[in-house]
Amino acid sequence: MKRSFFGLAKPRFAYDSPDSVLTPERIPTPKKATIYYNRPYRRTDALLIKPGDAVKTGQKLSVYADDPGYAISPVTGAVAYVSAYQGDFGAACTAIHFDVAETEEIDDAFARAAGEATLETLKDYLAHIPGNPPLEALGEDFHPRAIVINAMDPDLLVLTNQQVARRNAALLTKGVSILKSIAHGAPVVVAMPKSLSRAAGGIGGASGAEARLIDDAYPAGLPVFVLKEVLGEVVPAGKTPLDIGVAVFTAEAVAGIAKAFETKQIPVTKTLTLIKKDLSQTMVEARIGTPLKDIFAICGVTLEDRDRIIIGGPMTGATIYSDEYPVGPDTDAVMAQDSGDVSLVSDQPCTNCGECVRICPANIAVNMLVRFCEARQYETAADEYDLRSCVECGLCTFVCPSRIPIFQYLRLAKYELNRLEEEMDKTAVEAETSAEETEETAEGTDA
Amino acid sequence: MPNQKKFIVSHAPFWHNGSNLSERSYHIMLAAVPAALFGVVQFGMPALGVLSLAISSAILWELAFNRVSRMPDSIGDGNAALIGLLLGMTLPATAPWWFVVVGTFVAIVVGKQIYGGIGGNPFNPVAVALAVLMLSWYKYLDVDVALINYSFDFPALYPMAAIKHFGPASVDSFTAADLLMGRQTGAIGATFGLGLILGGAYLMLRGFIRWEISLAFLAGVLITSGAFAANDPARFANPAIHLFSGYTLIGAFFLATDDSSSPTNFVPMLLYGLLGGVMTVLIRNIGAYVDGVILAILIINTINPLLDKIRPKALGKVA
Ligand code: SF4
Ligand code: SF4
Numbered sequence: 001m002k003r004s005f006f007g008l009a010k011p012r013f014a015y016d017s018p019d020s021v022l023t024p025e026r027i028p029t030p031k032k033a034t035i036y037y038n039r040p041y042r043r044t045d046a047l048l049i050k051p052g053d054a055v056k057t058g059q060k061l062s063v064y065a066d067d068p069g070y071a072i073s074p075v076t077g078a079v080a081y082v083s084a085y086q087g088d089f090g091a092a093c094t095a096i097h098f099d100v101a102e103t104e105e106i107d108d109a110f111a112r113a114a115g116e117a118t119l120e121t122l123k124d125y126l127a128h129i130p131g132n133p134p135l136e137a138l139g140e141d142f143h144p145r146a147i148v149i150n151a152m153d154p155d156l157l158v159l160t161n162q163q164v165a166r167r168n169a170a171l172l173t174k175g176v177s178i179l180k181s182i183a184h185g186a187p188v189v190v191a192m193p194k195s196l197s198r199a200a201g202g203i204g205g206a207s208g209a210e211a212r213l214i215d216d217a218y219p220a221g222l223p224v225f226v227l228k229e230v231l232g233e234v235v236p237a238g239k240t241p242l243d244i245g246v247a248v249f250t251a252e253a254v255a256g257i258a259k260a261f262e263t264k265q266i267p268v269t270k271t272l273t274l275i276k277k278d279l280s281q282t283m284v285e286a287r288i289g290t291p292l293k294d295i296f297a298i299c300g301v302t303l304e305d306r307d308r309i310i311i312g313g314p315m316t317g318a319t320i321y322s323d324e325y326p327v328g329p330d331t332d333a334v335m336a337q338d339s340g341d342v343s344l345v346s347d348q349p350c351t352n353c354g355e356c357v358r359i360c361p362a363n364i365a366v367n368m369l370v371r372f373c374e375a376r377q378y379e380t381a382a383d384e385y386d387l388r389s390c391v392e393c394g395l396c397t398f399v400c401p402s403r404i405p406i407f408q409y410l411r412l413a414k415y416e417l418n419r420l421e422e423e424m425d426k427t428a429v430e431a432e433t434s435a436e437e438t439e440e441t442a443e444g445t446d447a
Numbered sequence: 448m449p450n451q452k453k454f455i456v457s458h459a460p461f462w463h464n465g466s467n468l469s470e471r472s473y474h475i476m477l478a479a480v481p482a483a484l485f486g487v488v489q490f491g492m493p494a495l496g497v498l499s500l501a502i503s504s505a506i507l508w509e510l511a512f513n514r515v516s517r518m519p520d521s522i523g524d525g526n527a528a529l530i531g532l533l534l535g536m537t538l539p540a541t542a543p544w545w546f547v548v549v550g551t552f553v554a555i556v557v558g559k560q561i562y563g564g565i566g567g568n569p570f571n572p573v574a575v576a577l578a579v580l581m582l583s584w585y586k587y588l589d590v591d592v593a594l595i596n597y598s599f600d601f602p603a604l605y606p607m608a609a610i611k612h613f614g615p616a617s618v619d620s621f622t623a624a625d626l627l628m629g630r631q632t633g634a635i636g637a638t639f640g641l642g643l644i645l646g647g648a649y650l651m652l653r654g655f656i657r658w659e660i661s662l663a664f665l666a667g668v669l670i671t672s673g674a675f676a677a678n679d680p681a682r683f684a685n686p687a688i689h690l691f692s693g694y695t696l697i698g699a700f701f702l703a704t705d706d707s708s709s710p711t712n713f714v715p716m717l718l719y720g721l722l723g724g725v726m727t728v729l730i731r732n733i734g735a736y737v738d739g740v741i742l743a744i745l746i747i748n749t750i751n752p753l754l755d756k757i758r759p760k761a762l763g764k765v766a
Contacts (some may be wrong), residue, residue: 224762224763234762234763235763236763236764237761237762237763237764238763239763303452303454304452305452305453305454306453306454306455307452307454307455308454308455308456308457308461309454310459310461312459314459314460314461314462315459315460315461315462316459316460317459317461318458318459319454319455319456319457319458319461320454320456321453321454321456322451322454323452323454335461337461339455342455342457342461343461343462343463344457345457345458346467347519348468348524348565349563349564349565349566349567350566351468351471351565351566351706351707352566352706352707352708352709352711353471353706353711354657354706354710354711354712355466357711357712358711361762362761362762362763363758363759363760363761363762364761364762365711365712365755365758367711386761386764388763389761389762389763389764391762394459394460395460397459397460397463398460398462398463398464399464399466400466401466401467401468401470401471402467402468402566403463403467405457405458407458407459407460408458408459411458
C-alpha cells in the first residue's frame with residue numbers, strides 16, 4: 001500500500017470482493033469464553049451474576065437488577081467470574097467469563113417465545129446476536145421510513161457480510177419478511193457489492209426488497225455513503241440513521257434473525273474475516289466468546305512481540321493488547337499485522353500540505369480541523385471546522401506526510417465533545433429541577 | 448499473566464502510503480537541480496559557492512535555532528536545505544558571503560522558525576528573505592551590476608531591468624527559445640526556463656506541489672501581460688518575456704507553492720495562483736520595482752488564510 005508514482009491521482013482502494021463462496025474454518029467451542037456486556041462494571045448487590053451460576057447456551061442473563069438490558073450466554077457451563085473491562089476511550093464494560101462444560105444444552109426460553117416474530121420477541125431475545133442488530137435502540141413501535149440491509153463490509157479486506165449474504169440468500173429473504181412485518185411494511189433495500197449482483201435476484205427479491213449495488217472503491221461501504229447511495233440523502237452531521245428514520249441492519253444480523261426463528265435457537269456463532277499477515281483472508285466461524293488465540297492457533301497465525309492485533313479492518317479497526325480478547329457479536333474482522341509492517345506516527349507538525357483536504361470524502365478542511373483538535377478546542381472544531389461531518393474513514397491519516405495521528409485526534413475530539421455535551425445537558429437538567437424546587441418552596445411559603 | 452506477548456497498541460488506520468516530509472523536500476530539491484546546475488555552468492564557481500553556502504548556512508541556522516529553543520532537531524526533514532537551495536538560486540552569482548548568510552538567517556529564523564517551524568510560517572521564507580535583502584542592500588541583487596564582469600555570447604542585459612529602464616524594444620533580441628534555454632542573465636537558478644519547467648512538471652505530476660497554484664500563477668502572468676502588450680506594445684513587453692525571465696518560473700513552481708503559506712482547497716488555489724500572476728505583472732509594468740514576483744507572493748501569502756475559507760460544504764452539514 002504505497003503512494004502511487006503519480007501522486008496527482010488520488011489513491012483508489014478497491015474493496016475485495018471475491019465472486020465465490022469461501023468455505024469457513026469452523027473453530028471448536030472454546031474451553032473458556034468471555035463476553036463484554038456494555039454497561040460499566042459495578043460490584044454491588046445489584047449484580048445478579050455470581051461465580052458458579054450454571055448457564056445454558058442461548059440463556060438470557062440479567063446482569064444488573066436495576067437495568068432492563070440483558071446478555072446472552074454463548075456457551076453451556078458456569079460463570080467463572082465477573083470483572084471490569086475498559087474498551088476504547090475508557091468505554092466501561094462488564095466482562096463475564098465462563099467455564100465451558102463438556103456437553104452443550106440449549107436454553108429453551110426463546111423456543112417457547114418464538115412462535116411469532118414480533119418486535120417484542122426480537123427486542124427480548126435477539127439484540128446480541130452476531131451482526132449486532134440495532135434492536136436496543138428501537139422504540140416500542142417501529143415505523144421506519146426505510147430499512148437498509150447492508151451486505152457491504154465497511155472496511156477494506158473484510159468479507160464477512162458479503163460472504164454471509166452469498167451463502168444465506170434464503171435466510172436473508174426470510175429475514176426481510178420478518179423485518180417488513182415488524183416495521184409495518186416499510187420499504188427494504190439491500191445494499192451489496194457488485195460481485196453479488198448475480199446472486200442479487202435471490203437475496204430478498206422474493207420478499208419485495210430492492211437490491212442496490214454499491215461502488216467498490218473505499219469508502220463507499222461506510223454506512224454514511226451506503227445510505228447516501230441508497231436513499232439519495234445524507235445523514236446530517238452528528239445524527240444517526242435512526243434519527244432520520246432509517247434502520248440499518250447488517251446482512252449477518254438479518255440472516256441471524258431468520259435463522260433464530262427457523263431453528264428456534266438464538267444464534268451464537270459469529271462469522272468473521274481473519275486477515276493474515278500476508279493480507280490473505282480466511283473466513284472463520286467461531287462461537288461468540290472464543291478467545292482470539294484459539295482462532296490464531298487453528299488458522300496458523302503466529303504472533304510475536306511487537307506485532308499488532310487489530311479488531312476490524314486496516315483503515316478503521318482498533319488494536320488490542322491481548323490475544324485473550326474474545327470474539328464479540330460485532331467482531332467482523334480480526335487482522336494480524338507483522339511488526340515490520342507497523343506504520344508509526346511522528347511528532348512532526350502539520351505542514352499544511354493539503355493531502356488530507358484533497359482526499360477527505362466528507363469535504364472537511366482537515367488541515368484546520370486537526371489544529372483545533374490538537375489544541376483541544378473541540379467546540380470550535382465542531383462549530384467551525386465540521387468535526388461532526390467526519391465519517392471516520394481514516395484516509396486523511398493514511399496520506400499525511402507528517403504522519404500525524406489525525407484520525408485518532410478526531411475520534412478523541414468527538415468523544416470529548418459528547419462528554420462535554422452530556423455534562424452540559426446534566427447541569428441544565430439539574431438547574432431546571434432545582435429551579436422547580438425553589439418555585440415549589442416559594443409556592444409553599446406563599447400558601 | 449505469564450508469557451504474555453507484548454503487542455503494539457496504536458490507532459487506525461494501520462496502513463500509511465509511505466510518504467514523509469523529507470521525501471517531499473528532497474524531491475523538490477531534485478526538481479530544482481537542472482536549473483541550479485545550469486546556473487553553475489553559466490556563472491561558474493562563484494555560483495556554486497553561493498549555492499553551497501546558502502544550503503549549508505540554512506541548515507546551520509536551523510540547527511542553531513533548534514538548539515537555542517530546545518526543540519527537537521528538525522534539519523532531518525530537509526526543509527532547511529530546500530530553503531537554502533531556493534534562496535541561493537534567487538541570488539546573483541556574485542552575492543558576497545555575508546549577504547548569503549544574512550539571507551538564510553532571515554529565511555530560516557525570521558521567515559520560519561519564529562512562527563514555530565515548518566508548517567507555521569504565514570509567508571514563504573525565501574520570499575521574506577529576498578524582500579528584506581532587496582530593501583536593505585538592493586545593489587547586491589541588481590543583476591546588471593552584479594554580472595558586470597561577466598561576458599556572455601548573448602546580450603548581458605537583465606531583461607526585467609531593461610524593460611523597466613529602456614522599454615520593451617531593448618529586449619526584442621530575446622526570443623522565447625533564448626529565454627527558455629537560459630540565454631539571458633539573472634539569478635543563479637532563474638535563467639534556465641526549460642529546466643525550471645521540467646522540474647515543475649515533475650513536481651506537479653508526482654503531487655509534491657499543487658498544480659493548481661503553479662498553472663494559475665502562470666495563467667495570471669500570461670493573461671495580464673498579454674492584455675498590457677495588446678494595449679500598448681510600445682510600452683509593455685510581450686508575455687514570453689514576462690513568463691520566462693526574472694523570477695516568474697521559479698516563483699510559480701517553487702515559491703508560490705510553499706505548503707504552509709498557500710491554500711489547500713481547489714478554488715482558493717486557483718484564485719491564489721491567478722492573483723499572484725496578475726500582481727506580478729502589475730508590479731512589473733506599473734510599479735516601481737524591477738521584478739514583481741517576490742512582492743506578489745508575499746501579497747498572496749497574506750490573503751491565503753482568507754482565500755482558503757472558500758471551501759465546499761462538508762458532508763451532512765446542516766445550514
Ligand atoms: S477520517 Fe479524515 S478523511 Fe475520513 S472523513 Fe474524517 S477527516 Fe475526512
Ligand atoms: S496531510 Fe498532514 S501535514 Fe498535510 S495538511 Fe493534512 S494534516 Fe497537515
